[in-house]
Amino acid sequence: MPDGDVNAHRRIPRPAWDVINQLALRRCTDETHSVRFRRGSEITRWTLAELDQRAVNLARRLHATGVRVADRVGVLSTNRIEWVLLDLAVLKLGGVTVAVEPGRFEPERVIEKYGLRRLFAEGETSRDAVQDIDSVLSLTEPPGTDVPELPAFPGYDEADICQIKQTSGSTGTPRGIETTAVSVNSSISEVQELFRHGDGDNILVLLPLWFLQQRWWFYSALVFGHDVALSGYEDAVEMAQAVSPTVVMGVPRLYDDLRARIRASGAPVDLPERRETIQALLGGRIRYLWTGSAPATRATLEFFNDAEVPLYEGYGLNETCIVAKNHPGAFRLGSVGQVLPNKTIRFDRDGVLVIASHHPVNTRYTWCNPGDNQKVWLPTGEIKTYDLGHVDDDGFLWIHGRVDDVISPSAGPNVLLPPIETLLRGLPGVHECAVYGRAVRFLTAIVSPNPDLDPAVLSDRIVALNETLRPEQRVHAVIVAAEQFSVRNGLLNTQFKLKRRQIEERFARELELVYDKHNGDAAPPVPPVLVFG
Known part of the structure; x- marks a missing residue:
């Protein structure tokens, strides 16, 4: 698409539903649908009416302690039902929920940074503005008569801030974005138009609730009338088998792990049998699976979609919410779907994707490092993504990688790394990988191993893979990590994306050994050098 005014001659679609004010102002009386969550070893069920009433009770008590309209209340916690209750209670007060990723800040620093009226955190003794979420x-x-009813609240205007979310960006330094009510309404409305969640659906939420999109599904349940279940990533399969979801909100790593688990158990060759195996593993009622956050491999997409268990990939940013999404009415495997009606896109002269929102999240970061706003938010109000891609003739968006995923070897053309990493992830024994090679004569892959990794087999398969690649794309050294990349060891973030800088720093000694020994060779080593880190 050429440069130009992305909003010219376009009618701005309005959100179909005012979800935020329905949550804030309406009392839910739904006794049919429920929320399920784990408390200790048991799974607890509340009706949506009970969930909503508990949120009202909590809101009354928060108001009695001084929380008012537009006040900020922080939550610093892993997934638990208290997170959901606090978020709903703050909306009923007309306040602002501030989601904080655990491990990023000390509680007192969060209060100072975001100007919080109160912060709920795990393991904290109640003191000053910090309260134990337990x-x-x-x-x-139910509160006593000494706790007043909630005062009248006219509701959120479209431009009012209802949430504050963090985004790490490429630097890993948390930035804060004040999120408008209309942007949440817009995104939830468009998702509902595409997927029609309703009676009979049960959405399993297992990604961290400090990501705003994960809280949408509780909003959706209360407004559109369906079941919802809350889990953590580690308990996803166990929870799915217990509650039989129709929709699972996941990231590629979840589906990669499910695929590996099924194949390790003796993957059925027959597609109907594969479908039955997938369904049985996930509770037997899957209507579709949702993925985003990071690119899914084609092998994993085909594994589920060929078996008629739809796995729909999408694309979005914290700064934009959902931009594009595959769905039952428009699906192209490998793409991230067609652009949603309330978004417009173009590519600048460098091929970088630029996004405009008719109902923007905001037009700036409120908390960031100097220069961050100018790098991301353009004077036009658009977002510069630093992602590379294209739109095909049918309007499907394809993402190829990021600008900083392009490396410049010491000789030969530039190389885009994500397509090579995707091919390597499909090899036997490879759980995850990151490829490096800036200013050297060949590429080196750092591999996160599966238990079945066989070095000889991996070496042979890389030799065969290299034959299909251009010379500058070929991998001639492999560093095999001693343990899998994980959130716990700091090599994946909480969306299970690679933390490239941390991986490179962790394996700096091994990379130097490879470079020192082989970078001066007349020709790169064949077969590839294997180093065990």
Whole structure:
């Protein structure tokens, strides 16, 4: 698409539903649908009416302690029902929920940074504005007459801030974005138009609730009338088998792991049998699977879609919410779907994707490093993504990688790394990988191993793979990590994306050994050098 005014001659679609104000102002009386979550070793079920009433009770108690309209209340916690209750209670007060990723800040620093009226955190003793989140359930019981009813609240205007979310960006330094009510309404409305969640659906939420999109599905349940279940990533399969979801909200790593688990158990060759195996593993009622956040491999997409268990990939940013999404009405495997009606896109002269929103999240970061706003938010109000891609003739968006995924070897053309990493992830024994090679004569892959990794087999398969690649794309050294990349060891972020800088730093010694020994060779080594880190 050429440069130009992305909004010229376009009618701005309005959100179909005012979800935020329905949550804030309406009392849910739905006794049919429920939320399920784990408390200790048991799975607890509340009706949506009970969930909503508990949130009202909590809101009354928060108001009695001084929380008012537009006040900010922080939540610093892993997934638990208290997170959901606090978020809903803050909306009923007309306040602003501030989601904070655990491990990023000390609680007192969060209060200072975001100007919080109160912060709920795990393992905290109640003091000043910091309160132990374990106390929340007791605050959702019916209050006595000494706790006043909630005062009248006219609702959120479209431009009002209802959430603050963090985004790490490429630097890893948390930035804060104040999120408008209309942007949330717009995104949820468009998702509902595409997928029609309703009676009979049960959405399994397992990604961290400090990501705003994960809280949408509780909003959706209360407004559109369907079941919802809350889990953590580690308990996803166990929870799915217990609650039989129709929709799972996941990231590529979840589906890669499910595929590997099924194949290790003796993957059925027959597609109907594969479909039955996938369904049985996930509770037997899957209507579709959702993925985003990072690119899914074609092998994993084909594994589920060929078996008629739809795995729909999409694309979005914290700064934009959902931009494009495959769905039952428009699906092209390998793409991230067609662009949603409330978004417009173009590519600048360098081929970088630029996005405009008719109902923007915001037009700036409120908390960031100097220069961050100018790098991302253009004077036009558009977002510069630093992602590379194209749109095909049918309007499907394809993402090829990021600008900083392009490396410049010491000789030969530039190389885009994600397509090579995707091919390597499909090899036997490879759980995850990151490829490096800036200013050297060949590429080196750092591999996160599966338990079945056989070095000889991996070496042979890379030799065969290299034959299909251009010379500058070929991998001539492999460093095999001693343990898998994970969130716990700091090599994946909480969306299970590679933390490239941390991986490179962790394996700096091994990379130097490879470069020192082989970078001066007349020709890169064949077969590839294997180093065990």
